[in-house]
Amino acid sequence: MDTVRVVVADDNIQLRDMVAEYLQEQNGIEVVGTAGDGVETLRLVTECEPDVLVCDLIMPQMDGYAVLERLQAMKLSKQPGVIALTALGRDDFISRAVNLGVNYYMVKPFDFMMLAQRVYEAAGESLRAEALSAKMIQKQGGKPSGETLEERIANLFLTVGIPAHIKGYQYLREAVRMVMDNPELMSRITKELYPGIAHRFGTTSSKVERAIRHAIEVAWNRGRIDALDEAFGKNVCSLDDKPTNGEFIALVADRLSVDRTA
Structure with a gap:
């Protein structure tokens, strides 16, 4: 895969723009669309056919869970890998997301570099993920990632x-x-x-x-x-x-x- 195509969905416009800008700067990642609600997210996934969807689970009009349910029901020719963003790390929230096919979930606030690594992994780009992981460890002086x-x-x-x-x-x-x-x-x-x-x-x-x-x-x-x-x-x-x-x-x-x- 030459370029990982990504859609970013979050109703927090400031966070959404920051995530999109950061990912766009990474080697081999192209942000093909951003959305602030579930309806727009579905439209972008259908039209842009991204490799990865970075999606907040709590959004207006249609939340992230409903988006995932619709995507499964639509039987798309290419289902994107999904990284769920959430402010809550409750077991029932995680369980529901897992059952809907989420690849990874990240609790806010999260480390942007770790998010980029997860994007590579969700797209099957293991070499790029490993390279970024090594860079992250070096940047943090050998300390662990920002994940809890x-x-x-x-x-x-x-x-x-x-x-x-x-x-x-x-x-x-x-x-x-x-x-x-x-x-x-x-x-x-x-x-x-x-x-x-x-x-x-x-x-x-x-x-x-x-x-x-x-x-x-x-x-x-x-x-x-x-x-x-x-x-x-x-x-x-x-x-x-x-x-x-x-x-x-x-x-x-x-x-x-x-x-x-x-």
Whole structure:
């Protein structure tokens, strides 16, 4: 792909113009249209056939969710990758967006350079995304990206195919957080990690274990091994060789720790 064609939709005209201007300045990105409401967004996507839609979820006339629903129903010859912008990071909001095919979501305020990286990734431009990521790390003096840990976990789960509406998603997210704070928990999964998660959510250790297992199986059954390998930066497993709960938690925690310390 020579040029990534992008439509930017947000009812905040100042933010919309800033995002459009920043993306337009990036190598290989062309902003082909901007919109301030859902109706105009649909028209631009239909007419301009962008590779990526950067879309606020809360807009007048027709919100971002309705836009995504209409796009799915329209059966376009080329569905754009979608990056959802939102001021709220609630699980139910994320779950609904994921079910409507969002590639990434970003909570406002967000880092513009990270947004550009997500645009490249949503368009399948992995080399450009990696180059921008390296530039971002250099600019920040080796510090991690502007994404919060919540966003990084959610986007990683989104990439590998774990839906946000199932219980295992919440338990896995909590497990990753706990292990990143205290790596020694990996050697005490059944004695401390599962009970800690169960206490947090008012359930039992066995239910936590089963829900996490189910979440991992959902991801593997979707057959997106290439996405899994890309997300973790290694050949993790085959379709017939799923990792254990502990192995998967360790993979995610290790990946996020590497990103944080790179």
